[in-house]
Amino acid sequence: MNLYQRERLRKYILLSMFLVVLLFVLILASYTIYQFLGNRKYSGEDYRLKKIIAKTSSTYELPLDHLEGFLGLEDKVYYGEFNGTELSEKLRSSPVVASAEVRIVKPDIIFIKYSCFEPLAYVLDIDNSAIDSTGTIFPVYPYYTPKKIPELFLGISDILEWKDKLNGAKIDLALYILSFLSQEDDYSDVDILALDVSGLSSSLAAERQIILKLLVDDKINILRLDANNYLKGLGHYLSIRSHLTKLNYSNITIDLRFDEMAFVMGRYE
Secondary structure (H helix, E strand, O other): OOHHHHHHHHHHHHHHHHHHHHHHHHHHHHHHHHHHHHHHHOOOHHHEOOEEEEEEOOOOOOOHHHHHHHHOHHHOOEHHHOOHHHHHHHHHOOOOEEEEEEEEEOOOEEEEEEEEOOOOEEEOOOOOEEEOOOOEEEEOOOOOOOOOOOEEEOOOOOOOOOOOEOOOHHHHHHHHHHHHHHHOHHHOOOEEEEEEOHHHHOOOHHHOEEEEEEEEOOEEEEEEEEOOOHHHHHHHHHHHHHHHOOOOEEEEEEEOOOOOOOEEEEEEO
């Protein structure tokens, strides 16, 4: 290829690059104008925001004014000022929202569909926190009203952020025990007040235990269970429970860590 041909090729490449850049600029400008005109089109009185509809699949509902404030809806007036995708992402960033979808319904309705994390237990290791059945952690105040759910002590010191999922043997065991007790008919009349699995990480065998605090017939029953045979210990507790109710104790501690034995300590009413 001679010098003249190389020069022609260079000019052709430069021209092609210029045309590509020009085409991109024209497309971007057209889109911007389209968006601007579209927003103006939907900014008349017929498109003034009049109604917000919020639905949730959770048992708990966030107050409508909280949703409006979190999404910044109180500052918006017209349909053309909203972007459903952006609002969906913003709502999903809430520390208590598990899923969310925000749709704009012409001409004057915003439809919000979302779900919140369902509190399963309070986590005493972390201030103002609860977990759901998956082990996801989230704040309690100011989103949830006080609930009658167990207190959970894990003995952890990890630095966590909201919506992190707890992992490890302790949380797995705690979730299993809470699920097991909630599904067992023999425990249907028992309230689980607290569960302590912090002893699982102890270097001392005598301290590797599970402590379960129950409310039975208005009396406190504290169960000390072996970490490796806790199901056997729970079964043993059921077999002696009818005898425990005959005792005039308001607070009973039952050590079930030994085979076929139960050490009972109590405080009289």
